[in-house]
Amino acid sequence: MSVREAIEAGTLPDRVWIYSNYHCNLECAYCLTESSPRSRRRSLDAVSMIAVAHEAAELGFREIGVTGGEPFLRRDLAATIAAMAAILPVTVLTNATQFSGDRIAMTDPLVGLPVRLQISLDAPDPEPNDELRGPDNFAKVVDAVPRLVERGLRVRIATTVEPGRLSETDHRRLCELHRTWGIDDDDHLVRPVLREGRADATGMGARFERDQLPPELAVAEHGAFWSAFGPTIRGDVADTHLLITRTILPLATPASALLRLVEGRPQGADANIGIR
Amino acid sequence: MALVDLIDAERAPLLVAHLYENGDPGPIASALAQVPELCEVALPFLGASLGPGATGVRLKELVILRTSARLECRYCVAAHTAVALDVGLGLDEVHALRDDDDLDAAFADPRERALLAWIDAVATGRGPVPAGVTAAMRERFDDHEIVELTNCIGVTMLLNRFCTALDLPVGASVAERLTSEGFDIR
Numbered sequence: 001m002s003v004r005e006a007i008e009a010g011t012l013p014d015r016v017w018i019y020s021n022y023h024c025n026l027e028c029a030y031c032l033t034e035s036s037p038r039s040r041r042r043s044l045d046a047v048s049m050i051a052v053a054h055e056a057a058e059l060g061f062r063e064i065g066v067t068g069g070e071p072f073l074r075r076d077l078a079a080t081i082a083a084m085a086a087i088l089p090v091t092v093l094t095n096a097t098q099f100s101g102d103r104i105a106m107t108d109p110l111v112g113l114p115v116r117l118q119i120s121l122d123a124p125d126p127e128p129n130d131e132l133r134g135p136d137n138f139a140k141v142v143d144a145v146p147r148l149v150e151r152g153l154r155v156r157i158a159t160t161v162e163p164g165r166l167s168e169t170d171h172r173r174l175c176e177l178h179r180t181w182g183i184d185d186d187d188h189l190v191r192p193v194l195r196e197g198r199a200d201a202t203g204m205g206a207r208f209e210r211d212q213l214p215p216e217l218a219v220a221e222h223g224a225f226w227s228a229f230g231p232t233i234r235g236d237v238a239d240t241h242l243l244i245t246r247t248i249l250p251l252a253t254p255a256s257a258l259l260r261l262v263e264g265r266p267q268g269a270d271a272n273i274g275i276r
Numbered sequence: 277m278a279l280v281d282l283i284d285a286e287r288a289p290l291l292v293a294h295l296y297e298n299g300d301p302g303p304i305a306s307a308l309a310q311v312p313e314l315c316e317v318a319l320p321f322l323g324a325s326l327g328p329g330a331t332g333v334r335l336k337e338l339v340i341l342r343t344s345a346r347l348e349c350r351y352c353v354a355a356h357t358a359v360a361l362d363v364g365l366g367l368d369e370v371h372a373l374r375d376d377d378d379l380d381a382a383f384a385d386p387r388e389r390a391l392l393a394w395i396d397a398v399a400t401g402r403g404p405v406p407a408g409v410t411a412a413m414r415e416r417f418d419d420h421e422i423v424e425l426t427n428c429i430g431v432t433m434l435l436n437r438f439c440t441a442l443d444l445p446v447g448a449s450v451a452e453r454l455t456s457e458g459f460d461i462r
Protein backbone atom coordinates (compact mmCIF):
# COMPACT_ATOMS: atom_id res chain seq x y z
CA MET A 1 0.00 0.00 0.00
CA SER A 2 1.34 3.44 -0.93
CA VAL A 3 1.21 6.40 1.43
CA ARG A 4 -1.53 7.94 -0.72
CA GLU A 5 -3.60 4.76 -0.63
CA ALA A 6 -3.10 4.53 3.14
CA ILE A 7 -4.35 8.08 3.59
CA GLU A 8 -7.33 7.48 1.32
CA ALA A 9 -8.14 4.29 3.24
CA GLY A 10 -7.84 6.10 6.57
CA THR A 11 -4.90 3.93 7.63
CA LEU A 12 -2.74 7.04 7.91
CA PRO A 13 -4.08 10.40 9.09
CA ASP A 14 -4.11 13.06 6.39
CA ARG A 15 -2.22 15.78 8.29
CA VAL A 16 1.51 16.45 8.61
CA TRP A 17 2.74 18.46 11.59
CA ILE A 18 5.72 20.78 11.40
CA TYR A 19 7.58 22.07 14.45
CA SER A 20 8.67 25.48 13.19
CA ASN A 21 10.74 26.29 16.31
CA TYR A 22 10.98 25.39 19.98
CA HIS A 23 11.46 28.71 21.72
CA CYS A 24 8.49 30.52 23.24
CA ASN A 25 7.78 33.72 25.14
CA LEU A 26 5.70 31.68 27.61
CA GLU A 27 6.71 28.85 29.92
CA CYS A 28 3.50 26.85 30.38
CA ALA A 29 3.38 24.40 33.27
CA TYR A 30 2.50 21.42 31.09
CA CYS A 31 4.49 22.19 27.93
CA LEU A 32 5.58 18.93 26.38
CA THR A 33 8.52 20.58 24.64
CA GLU A 34 9.71 22.47 27.74
CA SER A 35 9.53 25.61 25.60
CA SER A 36 10.55 28.92 27.14
CA PRO A 37 12.44 32.07 26.13
CA ARG A 38 15.65 30.21 27.00
CA SER A 39 14.94 27.13 24.88
CA ARG A 40 17.19 26.11 22.01
CA ARG A 41 15.39 27.34 18.94
CA ARG A 42 15.68 24.17 16.85
CA SER A 43 14.11 26.15 13.99
CA LEU A 44 13.17 24.45 10.76
CA ASP A 45 14.04 26.86 7.97
CA ALA A 46 11.34 28.28 5.73
CA VAL A 47 12.61 26.52 2.61
CA SER A 48 12.32 23.15 4.35
CA MET A 49 8.87 23.96 5.73
CA ILE A 50 7.57 24.83 2.28
CA ALA A 51 9.26 21.75 0.81
CA VAL A 52 7.49 19.60 3.41
CA ALA A 53 4.17 21.08 2.30
CA HIS A 54 4.96 20.43 -1.38
CA GLU A 55 6.02 16.85 -0.79
CA ALA A 56 3.14 16.21 1.61
CA ALA A 57 0.69 17.24 -1.11
CA GLU A 58 2.45 15.01 -3.65
CA LEU A 59 2.23 12.07 -1.27
CA GLY A 60 -1.49 12.57 -0.71
CA PHE A 61 -1.62 14.40 2.63
CA ARG A 62 -4.37 17.00 2.82
CA GLU A 63 -3.44 19.37 5.64
CA ILE A 64 -0.46 20.89 7.40
CA GLY A 65 -0.29 21.73 11.09
CA VAL A 66 2.37 24.10 12.38
CA THR A 67 3.34 24.20 16.03
CA GLY A 68 6.23 24.99 18.34
CA GLY A 69 7.32 26.73 20.61
CA GLU A 70 5.53 29.87 19.58
CA PRO A 71 5.63 29.98 15.77
CA PHE A 72 4.86 33.71 15.54
CA LEU A 73 8.13 34.57 17.28
CA ARG A 74 9.63 33.95 13.84
CA ARG A 75 9.62 37.01 11.64
CA ASP A 76 9.32 34.89 8.51
CA LEU A 77 6.42 32.85 9.85
CA ALA A 78 3.48 34.60 8.19
CA ALA A 79 5.11 34.63 4.76
CA THR A 80 6.10 30.98 5.17
CA ILE A 81 2.59 29.98 6.20
CA ALA A 82 1.16 31.92 3.27
CA ALA A 83 3.43 30.02 0.88
CA MET A 84 2.43 26.72 2.46
CA ALA A 85 -1.27 27.61 2.35
CA ALA A 86 -0.98 27.95 -1.41
CA ILE A 87 -0.25 24.21 -1.39
CA LEU A 88 -2.37 22.78 1.45
CA PRO A 89 -4.65 24.18 4.18
CA VAL A 90 -2.66 25.10 7.28
CA THR A 91 -3.51 25.15 10.97
CA VAL A 92 -1.10 27.16 13.13
CA LEU A 93 -0.99 26.65 16.89
CA THR A 94 -0.26 29.93 18.66
CA ASN A 95 -0.58 31.53 22.07
CA ALA A 96 -1.83 34.75 20.39
CA THR A 97 0.33 36.96 22.59
CA GLN A 98 2.21 38.46 19.65
CA PHE A 99 -0.84 40.20 18.19
CA SER A 100 -1.25 43.14 20.57
CA GLY A 101 -2.05 46.57 19.08
CA ASP A 102 -0.72 47.19 15.58
CA ARG A 103 1.38 44.02 15.70
CA ILE A 104 -1.70 42.13 14.59
CA ALA A 105 -0.78 43.35 11.10
CA MET A 106 1.76 40.54 10.98
CA THR A 107 -1.21 38.30 10.14
CA ASP A 108 -2.10 40.32 7.03
CA PRO A 109 -0.51 37.83 4.61
CA LEU A 110 -2.84 35.13 5.96
CA VAL A 111 -6.16 36.88 5.40
CA GLY A 112 -8.24 35.11 2.78
CA LEU A 113 -6.06 32.00 2.74
CA PRO A 114 -6.99 28.51 3.97
CA VAL A 115 -5.29 29.15 7.31
CA ARG A 116 -6.69 28.50 10.74
CA LEU A 117 -5.16 29.81 13.97
CA GLN A 118 -5.57 27.48 16.93
CA ILE A 119 -5.25 29.53 20.10
CA SER A 120 -4.80 28.20 23.60
CA LEU A 121 -7.19 29.22 26.39
CA ASP A 122 -7.33 26.88 29.34
CA ALA A 123 -9.94 28.43 31.62
CA PRO A 124 -12.81 30.98 31.50
CA ASP A 125 -11.15 33.16 34.13
CA PRO A 126 -7.75 34.88 34.24
CA GLU A 127 -6.40 33.35 37.42
CA PRO A 128 -6.58 29.60 36.61
CA ASN A 129 -5.57 30.22 33.01
CA ASP A 130 -2.61 32.41 33.90
CA GLU A 131 -1.47 30.05 36.62
CA LEU A 132 -0.76 27.50 33.87
CA ARG A 133 0.20 29.80 31.01
CA GLY A 134 1.78 32.87 32.57
CA PRO A 135 0.89 36.40 33.72
CA ASP A 136 -1.64 38.36 31.64
CA ASN A 137 -2.09 35.52 29.19
CA PHE A 138 -5.88 35.49 29.56
CA ALA A 139 -6.12 39.24 28.92
CA LYS A 140 -3.91 39.02 25.82
CA VAL A 141 -5.95 36.16 24.36
CA VAL A 142 -9.34 37.78 24.91
CA ASP A 143 -7.93 40.94 23.36
CA ALA A 144 -6.48 39.22 20.30
CA VAL A 145 -9.10 36.64 19.37
CA PRO A 146 -12.01 38.97 18.48
CA ARG A 147 -9.68 41.22 16.49
CA LEU A 148 -8.35 38.23 14.54
CA VAL A 149 -11.88 37.07 13.82
CA GLU A 150 -12.82 40.60 12.77
CA ARG A 151 -9.99 40.58 10.23
CA GLY A 152 -11.49 37.47 8.64
CA LEU A 153 -9.13 34.89 10.08
CA ARG A 154 -10.54 31.55 11.13
CA VAL A 155 -9.81 30.89 14.79
CA ARG A 156 -10.06 27.75 16.85
CA ILE A 157 -9.81 27.63 20.64
CA ALA A 158 -7.88 24.82 22.33
CA THR A 159 -8.36 24.14 26.01
CA THR A 160 -5.75 21.88 27.56
CA VAL A 161 -6.66 20.48 30.96
CA GLU A 162 -5.74 17.80 33.43
CA PRO A 163 -7.84 14.78 32.41
CA GLY A 164 -11.34 15.06 33.87
CA ARG A 165 -10.62 18.36 35.62
CA LEU A 166 -12.68 20.75 33.45
CA SER A 167 -15.95 21.29 35.28
CA GLU A 168 -19.19 21.48 33.35
CA THR A 169 -19.59 25.07 34.51
CA ASP A 170 -16.15 26.11 33.28
CA HIS A 171 -16.69 24.26 30.00
CA ARG A 172 -20.01 26.06 29.51
CA ARG A 173 -18.48 29.44 30.35
CA LEU A 174 -15.60 28.86 27.91
CA CYS A 175 -18.14 28.06 25.22
CA GLU A 176 -20.14 31.17 26.02
CA LEU A 177 -16.94 33.16 25.69
CA HIS A 178 -15.87 31.81 22.31
CA ARG A 179 -19.42 32.09 20.95
CA THR A 180 -19.34 35.80 21.71
CA TRP A 181 -16.36 35.99 19.37
CA GLY A 182 -18.26 34.17 16.64
CA ILE A 183 -16.39 30.91 17.13
CA ASP A 184 -18.75 27.97 17.15
CA ASP A 185 -18.48 24.81 19.22
CA ASP A 186 -16.90 22.78 16.41
CA ASP A 187 -13.91 25.07 16.67
CA HIS A 188 -13.39 24.52 20.37
CA LEU A 189 -11.13 21.62 21.36
CA VAL A 190 -10.75 20.26 24.85
CA ARG A 191 -7.75 17.96 25.19
CA PRO A 192 -5.83 16.35 28.03
CA VAL A 193 -2.42 17.30 29.30
CA LEU A 194 -0.02 14.51 28.39
CA ARG A 195 2.78 13.50 30.73
CA GLU A 196 5.73 14.57 28.63
CA GLY A 197 8.28 17.36 28.81
CA ARG A 198 7.59 19.86 31.59
CA ALA A 199 4.36 18.06 32.50
CA ASP A 200 6.43 15.02 33.39
CA ALA A 201 8.68 17.13 35.61
CA THR A 202 5.67 18.69 37.36
CA GLY A 203 3.73 15.42 37.63
CA MET A 204 0.89 16.63 35.44
CA GLY A 205 -1.06 14.87 32.76
CA ALA A 206 -2.02 11.45 31.53
CA ARG A 207 0.50 8.72 30.76
CA PHE A 208 0.02 7.18 27.35
CA GLU A 209 1.26 4.49 25.03
CA ARG A 210 2.35 5.06 21.46
CA ASP A 211 -0.68 3.35 20.00
CA GLN A 212 -3.00 5.74 21.86
CA LEU A 213 -1.64 8.58 19.76
CA PRO A 214 -2.94 9.07 16.22
CA PRO A 215 -0.10 8.18 13.85
CA GLU A 216 0.19 11.65 12.38
CA LEU A 217 3.56 12.38 10.81
CA ALA A 218 5.37 15.18 12.65
CA VAL A 219 8.62 16.73 11.46
CA ALA A 220 11.02 18.86 13.42
CA GLU A 221 14.51 20.17 12.86
CA HIS A 222 15.94 17.02 14.45
CA GLY A 223 13.79 14.33 12.84
CA ALA A 224 10.41 12.89 11.94
CA PHE A 225 8.15 11.45 14.62
CA TRP A 226 5.01 9.44 15.30
CA SER A 227 2.36 12.03 16.24
CA ALA A 228 2.49 15.72 16.98
CA PHE A 229 3.24 14.63 20.54
CA GLY A 230 6.41 12.82 19.46
CA PRO A 231 9.08 15.54 19.19
CA THR A 232 9.14 16.24 22.92
CA ILE A 233 12.00 17.59 25.01
CA ARG A 234 13.04 16.51 28.49
CA GLY A 235 15.85 18.15 30.39
CA ASP A 236 16.80 20.01 27.20
CA VAL A 237 17.39 16.65 25.48
CA ALA A 238 15.21 15.67 22.52
CA ASP A 239 13.20 12.51 23.18
CA THR A 240 13.67 9.66 20.73
CA HIS A 241 11.11 7.05 21.79
CA LEU A 242 8.66 8.24 19.09
CA LEU A 243 11.39 9.07 16.58
CA ILE A 244 10.84 7.51 13.16
CA THR A 245 13.73 8.84 11.07
CA ARG A 246 16.26 11.64 11.26
CA THR A 247 15.62 12.24 7.58
CA ILE A 248 12.73 14.65 7.03
CA LEU A 249 13.22 15.38 3.33
CA PRO A 250 12.40 13.72 1.07
CA LEU A 251 9.22 13.37 3.10
CA ALA A 252 8.59 9.97 1.51
CA THR A 253 11.35 8.53 3.71
CA PRO A 254 9.64 9.11 7.08
CA ALA A 255 6.15 8.73 5.59
CA SER A 256 6.96 5.27 4.23
CA ALA A 257 8.59 4.28 7.51
CA LEU A 258 5.53 5.50 9.43
CA LEU A 259 3.29 3.45 7.16
CA ARG A 260 5.40 0.35 7.82
CA LEU A 261 5.03 0.92 11.55
CA VAL A 262 1.28 1.47 11.29
CA GLU A 263 0.82 -1.62 9.16
CA GLY A 264 2.69 -3.58 11.81
CA ARG A 265 0.29 -2.55 14.55
CA PRO A 266 -2.20 -5.05 15.88
CA GLN A 267 -5.79 -4.59 14.77
CA GLY A 268 -7.79 -2.19 16.90
CA ALA A 269 -4.73 -0.52 18.34
CA ASP A 270 -5.63 2.87 16.97
CA ALA A 271 -7.72 4.04 19.91
CA ASN A 272 -6.85 7.59 20.78
CA ILE A 273 -7.23 9.58 23.95
CA GLY A 274 -9.17 12.53 22.65
CA ILE A 275 -6.30 14.36 21.02
CA ARG A 276 -6.75 16.51 17.94
CA MET B 277 32.11 7.68 28.14
CA ALA B 278 31.19 7.65 24.47
CA LEU B 279 31.30 10.79 22.37
CA VAL B 280 27.59 10.49 21.60
CA ASP B 281 24.53 9.53 23.61
CA LEU B 282 24.07 5.76 23.38
CA ILE B 283 20.32 5.20 23.15
CA ASP B 284 18.92 2.96 25.86
CA ALA B 285 15.82 0.77 25.71
CA GLU B 286 13.50 3.38 27.19
CA ARG B 287 14.36 5.84 24.43
CA ALA B 288 14.65 3.35 21.58
CA PRO B 289 13.29 4.82 18.33
CA LEU B 290 10.39 2.99 16.76
CA LEU B 291 12.14 1.45 13.76
CA VAL B 292 14.82 -0.15 15.93
CA ALA B 293 12.95 -0.84 19.19
CA HIS B 294 13.05 -4.58 18.43
CA LEU B 295 16.83 -4.55 18.85
CA TYR B 296 16.31 -3.97 22.56
CA GLU B 297 13.84 -6.79 23.14
CA ASN B 298 16.52 -9.14 24.45
CA GLY B 299 18.43 -6.55 26.43
CA ASP B 300 21.26 -4.14 25.67
CA PRO B 301 22.16 -4.49 21.98
CA GLY B 302 25.67 -3.14 22.60
CA PRO B 303 27.30 0.18 21.95
CA ILE B 304 27.50 -0.03 18.14
CA ALA B 305 23.76 -0.60 17.75
CA SER B 306 22.99 1.89 20.54
CA ALA B 307 24.99 4.57 18.74
CA LEU B 308 23.52 3.74 15.33
CA ALA B 309 20.05 3.97 16.89
CA GLN B 310 20.55 7.73 16.88
CA VAL B 311 19.76 7.46 13.15
CA PRO B 312 17.09 4.73 12.98
CA GLU B 313 16.74 4.64 9.21
CA LEU B 314 20.48 4.02 8.96
CA CYS B 315 20.56 1.56 11.86
CA GLU B 316 17.84 -0.67 10.46
CA VAL B 317 19.74 -1.26 7.22
CA ALA B 318 23.27 -1.08 8.60
CA LEU B 319 22.95 -3.83 11.20
CA PRO B 320 21.80 -6.55 8.79
CA PHE B 321 24.60 -5.50 6.43
CA LEU B 322 27.14 -5.63 9.24
CA GLY B 323 25.82 -9.01 10.28
CA ALA B 324 26.07 -10.40 6.76
CA SER B 325 29.53 -8.93 6.30
CA LEU B 326 31.05 -10.06 9.58
CA GLY B 327 29.13 -13.30 10.11
CA PRO B 328 30.48 -16.72 9.11
CA GLY B 329 29.31 -16.61 5.47
CA ALA B 330 30.75 -19.05 2.94
CA THR B 331 34.31 -18.63 4.17
CA GLY B 332 33.58 -19.71 7.74
CA VAL B 333 33.90 -18.23 11.15
CA ARG B 334 37.63 -18.88 11.62
CA LEU B 335 38.72 -16.93 8.56
CA LYS B 336 36.26 -14.16 9.33
CA GLU B 337 37.64 -13.76 12.83
CA LEU B 338 41.19 -13.73 11.45
CA VAL B 339 40.11 -10.85 9.26
CA ILE B 340 38.24 -8.92 11.94
CA LEU B 341 40.77 -9.23 14.74
CA ARG B 342 43.80 -8.66 12.51
CA THR B 343 42.26 -5.64 10.79
CA SER B 344 41.17 -4.17 14.12
CA ALA B 345 44.63 -4.63 15.57
CA ARG B 346 46.27 -2.94 12.60
CA LEU B 347 43.86 -0.03 12.85
CA GLU B 348 44.31 0.07 16.62
CA CYS B 349 40.62 -0.01 17.47
CA ARG B 350 40.48 -0.58 21.22
CA TYR B 351 36.80 -1.55 21.23
CA CYS B 352 36.97 -3.98 18.30
CA VAL B 353 40.23 -5.61 19.42
CA ALA B 354 38.79 -6.30 22.86
CA ALA B 355 35.43 -7.53 21.60
CA HIS B 356 36.92 -9.79 18.94
CA THR B 357 39.68 -11.14 21.13
CA ALA B 358 36.84 -12.63 23.15
CA VAL B 359 34.98 -13.80 20.03
CA ALA B 360 38.11 -15.31 18.50
CA LEU B 361 38.77 -17.34 21.63
CA ASP B 362 35.13 -18.42 21.74
CA VAL B 363 35.21 -19.74 18.17
CA GLY B 364 38.34 -21.80 18.81
CA LEU B 365 41.37 -19.78 17.85
CA GLY B 366 44.37 -20.62 19.98
CA LEU B 367 45.84 -18.24 22.50
CA ASP B 368 49.06 -18.03 20.47
CA GLU B 369 47.05 -17.20 17.35
CA VAL B 370 45.04 -14.50 19.09
CA HIS B 371 48.14 -12.91 20.58
CA ALA B 372 49.81 -12.95 17.16
CA LEU B 373 46.81 -11.38 15.43
CA ARG B 374 46.88 -8.62 18.06
CA ASP B 375 50.59 -8.05 17.30
CA ASP B 376 51.53 -9.25 20.78
CA ASP B 377 53.56 -12.12 19.21
CA ASP B 378 55.14 -13.09 15.90
CA LEU B 379 52.51 -13.78 13.23
CA ASP B 380 54.64 -16.16 11.16
CA ALA B 381 55.30 -18.37 14.15
CA ALA B 382 51.60 -18.72 14.96
CA PHE B 383 50.26 -19.33 11.44
CA ALA B 384 51.90 -22.03 9.33
CA ASP B 385 49.05 -22.78 6.87
CA PRO B 386 49.93 -21.17 3.48
CA ARG B 387 46.28 -20.29 2.82
CA GLU B 388 45.95 -18.42 6.10
CA ARG B 389 49.34 -16.75 5.62
CA ALA B 390 48.19 -15.51 2.21
CA LEU B 391 45.06 -14.12 3.79
CA LEU B 392 46.96 -12.40 6.60
CA ALA B 393 49.27 -10.72 4.07
CA TRP B 394 46.17 -9.67 2.12
CA ILE B 395 44.57 -8.23 5.24
CA ASP B 396 47.65 -6.20 6.15
CA ALA B 397 48.00 -4.88 2.60
CA VAL B 398 44.35 -3.95 2.20
CA ALA B 399 43.86 -2.49 5.68
CA THR B 400 47.02 -0.45 5.95
CA GLY B 401 48.24 0.09 2.41
CA ARG B 402 47.57 2.85 -0.07
CA GLY B 403 46.97 2.30 -3.78
CA PRO B 404 47.10 -1.14 -5.42
CA VAL B 405 47.85 -4.22 -3.37
CA PRO B 406 51.39 -5.51 -4.09
CA ALA B 407 51.44 -8.03 -6.93
CA GLY B 408 52.98 -10.82 -4.86
CA VAL B 409 50.29 -10.52 -2.19
CA THR B 410 47.56 -10.52 -4.81
CA ALA B 411 49.01 -13.54 -6.61
CA ALA B 412 49.19 -15.56 -3.39
CA MET B 413 45.61 -14.69 -2.59
CA ARG B 414 44.34 -15.64 -6.05
CA GLU B 415 46.22 -18.90 -5.91
CA ARG B 416 44.50 -20.03 -2.69
CA PHE B 417 41.02 -18.49 -2.74
CA ASP B 418 38.08 -18.50 -5.15
CA ASP B 419 36.68 -15.23 -6.43
CA HIS B 420 33.65 -15.30 -4.15
CA GLU B 421 35.90 -15.90 -1.15
CA ILE B 422 38.13 -12.98 -2.08
CA VAL B 423 35.07 -10.76 -2.38
CA GLU B 424 33.63 -11.90 0.95
CA LEU B 425 36.90 -11.58 2.84
CA THR B 426 37.82 -8.24 1.30
CA ASN B 427 34.37 -6.89 2.09
CA CYS B 428 34.89 -8.10 5.64
CA ILE B 429 38.17 -6.16 5.84
CA GLY B 430 36.48 -2.99 4.58
CA VAL B 431 33.50 -3.27 6.89
CA THR B 432 35.79 -3.95 9.83
CA MET B 433 37.76 -0.83 8.95
CA LEU B 434 34.52 1.15 8.90
CA LEU B 435 33.64 -0.12 12.35
CA ASN B 436 37.18 0.40 13.62
CA ARG B 437 37.07 4.07 12.77
CA PHE B 438 33.45 4.43 13.92
CA CYS B 439 34.13 2.86 17.31
CA THR B 440 37.41 4.69 17.79
CA ALA B 441 36.09 8.10 16.78
CA LEU B 442 33.01 7.73 18.99
CA ASP B 443 35.12 6.24 21.80
CA LEU B 444 32.71 3.38 22.33
CA PRO B 445 33.28 1.71 25.69
CA VAL B 446 34.50 -1.87 26.06
CA GLY B 447 31.92 -3.81 28.05
CA ALA B 448 32.82 -4.48 31.66
CA SER B 449 32.40 -8.24 31.33
CA VAL B 450 34.65 -8.39 28.27
CA ALA B 451 37.32 -6.27 29.95
CA GLU B 452 37.21 -8.41 33.08
CA ARG B 453 37.47 -11.63 31.11
CA LEU B 454 40.37 -10.49 28.94
CA THR B 455 42.28 -9.14 31.91
CA SER B 456 41.85 -12.45 33.70
CA GLU B 457 43.22 -14.23 30.64
CA GLY B 458 46.30 -12.03 30.50
CA PHE B 459 45.36 -9.63 27.68
CA ASP B 460 45.96 -5.91 27.76
CA ILE B 461 42.89 -3.73 27.17
CA ARG B 462 44.65 -1.18 25.02
